[in-house]
Amino acid sequence: xxxxxxxxSRVICKSGTSVKIECRSLDFQATTMFWYRQFPxxxxxxxxxxxxxxxxxxxxxVEKDKFLINHASLTLSTLTVTSAHPEDxxxxxxxxxxxxxxxxxxxYFGAGTRLSVL
Amino acid sequence: xxxxxxxxxxxxxxxGATVAFNCTYSNSASxxxxxxxxxxxxxxxxxxxxYSSGNEDGRFTAQLNRASQYISLLIRDSKLSDxxxxxxVVNWRDTGFQKLVFGTGTRLLxxx
Numbered sequence: 001x002x003x004x005x006x007x008x009s010r011v012i013c014k015s016g017t018s019v020k021i022e023c024r025s026l027d028f029q030a031t032t033m034f035w036y037r038q039f040p041x042x043x044x045x046x047x048x049x050x051x052x053x054x055x056x057x058x059x060x061x062v063e064k065d066k067f068l069i070n071h072a073s074l075t076l077s078t079l080t081v082t083s084a085h086p087e088d089x090x091x092x093x094x095x096x097x098x099x100x101x102x103x104x105x106x107x108y109f110g111a112g113t114r115l116s117v118l
Numbered sequence: 119x120x121x122x123x124x125x126x127x128x129x130x131x132x133x134g135a136t137v138a139f140n141c142t143y144s145n146s147a148s149x150x151x152x153x154x155x156x157x158x159x160x161x162x163x164x165x166x167x168x169y170s171s172g173n174e175d176g177r178f179t180a181q182l183n184r185a186s187q188y189i190s191l192l193i194r195d196s197k198l199s200d201x202x203x204x205x206x207v208v209n210w211r212d213t214g215f216q217k218l219v220f221g222t223g224t225r226l227l228x229x230x
Contacts, residue, residue: 006161025166034218043205043222072131091163107218109161 003027004096006110012083014118021079021113023094030096033077035069035105038091050077084117091115121145122221124206130173131226135196139224141189141206149216151182154205156223162205165191196228 003026011019023033032051036044048064050056050071058062058064068080077096081088091114124141131137143151151168166173168180168189179192189206203223209216 041126041222043220046219049217091159106164106167109163112161113160114159118196 004030004094004110005106006094006113008113009111010114010116011116012116012118015085016083019081019083019084019115021092021094021115023077023079023096023110025075025098025108026058028096028098029074030077030098031074032097033071034095034097035077035079036093036095044093047079051062063082081115084115086117089115089117120221121219122208124204124221124224126222126224127157128225128227130229131170131196132229133196133198135228136192136194137196137226139191139195139204139206139226141191141221141224143187143189143206143208143219145208145210145219146187148208148210150209151189152207152209152218152230153180153189154207154220156203158203162207162220163187165204166226193226196226198228198230201226 005024007022035047037047038044046059047062048056048058049070050069052071052074056069071077091112093112094110097107120141153165155165156162156163166180168182170182172181174208177194181190205223205226206221208219
């Protein structure tokens with residue numbers, strides 16, 4: 001199946017620093033990428049949807065200035081958590097949907113990034 | 119009311135047992151339906167899509183009832199490796215974008 005690579009898998013940082021997470025589709029072109037956040041024992045919550053070459057669409061309650069998303073190419077999207085605080089500690093997961101499989105809306109997930117802000 | 123609702127479990131079953139999970143969704147405009155599996159501290163992985171006609175993949179059978187907005191997953195002959203959290207996932211169109219909405223998951227523990 002399609003592969004999505006997410007990096008880094010684990011980040012520990014100090015409060016106030018910014019953290020960048022990368023999401024790459026390795027063997028397909030991902031016209032749409034999604035960023036999710038999952039808190040312990042909760043479901044995945046969609047943060048934003050990004051289409052290549054355009055601005056991301058953020059879900060209600062997600063601060064676009066705090067969670068910067070860039071989808072500059074068909075194989076790469078980045079999420080930057082700016083001025084991270086302890087409450088931003090969570091499991092961040094990206095997913096990608098290929099143009100050719102868009103009708104099925106099958107999304108392929110990265111392995112996730114566990115962020116801990118001290 | 120949650121958009122996608124599941125019993126969180128855990129369901130504790132012995133190896134070889136048959137277990138069924140249910141899920142309800144609130145948006146009648148939902149277009150497609152999936153079961154994902156998520157292991158502890160890992161990303162979700164697609165288990166199977168769900169169709170109104172019902173579909174089977176080995177020991178796994180999924181069913182959709184659009185009228186009742188209800189989805190089910192049946193696992194026969196449970197294996198230890200089936201222990202995981204099973205996520206009910208629904209796709210619908212929202213402001214021009216298709217989005218997946220996840221349930222909180224049902225945890226399954228299969229014991230020897």
